[in-house]
Amino acid sequence: MSKIYWDKGHGGDDPGAVANGLQEKQLTHKIVEYAMSYLEENYTGFEQRVTRTGDQTLTLSQRADMANAWGADVFVSVHINAGKGTGFESYVHPNASPQSIALQNVLHGEILSAMRQFGNITDRGKKRADYAVLRETKMPAVLTENLFIDSNDAKLLKNEAFLKAVGEAHARGVAKFLGLPQKAKPQEKSSDGKLYRVQVGAFKDKSNAERLAKELKDKGYPAIIV
Ligand SMILES: [Zn+2]
Structure with a gap:
């Protein structure tokens, strides 16, 4: 039974980046909720937890500590970028294990290709940074920066279908990395859903x-x- 820990970036007193009528903490909440639902619907052989179910305030160390205490196999921290750039990038720690790099590779590919269903998306690359949640977690850990809240990217971040696709891509990446079995398909139905x-x-x-x-x-x- 694989253990997956999701981290919704920011929350509570800390909204994260704010622009264009959007708050980073709300977007990360939605993306992770979509990811968790998609895993529930499509895969077996895992348990998942999340740093915050609602709008709680948490320090970075608390997030890492909870994942470590539970003995998670994977940690994925979801964020939205700011600084008027454009595109998608992902991070592992500078001293990342080969497993973390493997997780980054599969997540990066899944998320970018899902985003590109919605238009031209810049690949800003697979990066490394000494972020606390990556440094303090003991399992393979990746942090994603899903477009920029304060640029033209915000158009996509206001599109619920886009957020859902990004969440589902996170889920597929984790499922592929862990080799989770897919759930058996429900009874066959015609294209109009009727038998x-x-x-x-x-x-x-x-x-x-x-x-x-x-x-x-x-x-x-x-x-x-x-
Ligand atoms: Zn952030």
Whole structure:
């Protein structure tokens, strides 16, 4: 059972970067919530926790300490950049383990390609920095800076579909890194989400009902005879 620790950057008294009517702490909350839901829906073999469920205030050391105390296998800290630049970048500690670098590689690729579904996104690179949450955590740890709150990037940060895609990409990256098994797909459904029922009683004999059911199936509409 793999243990995943999510860190929603900032929170409570510390809103993080603020611009264009956006607060970093609210965006990191949404992205991590989308990531956690996506993991729940699509994967098994893991437990996950998060530094704050709501708008609590936490120090950087508290975040790292909680992940260490739980014995997390992975730590991902989600942030939004500021400084009027553009694009996506990710960080590991300057003394990062090979596992941290492997996690950075898979997360960076997943997140960038998800972002690029929404337009041209600058790849600012896989970077290293002596950030407290990276220095003080004992497990593979990566920090992501998901676009700039105070530039034209804010347009995308106001798009809920974009935040969801970024969250889901974080989840897929972690799942790939840990090799989490995917959940079995639910019962097959047609593109309109319906399962068609062919009532035998409506036909002169059962073979006609069977023929219609087969025709429906061939056209991509799952049908059962009832
Ligand atoms: Zn931040």
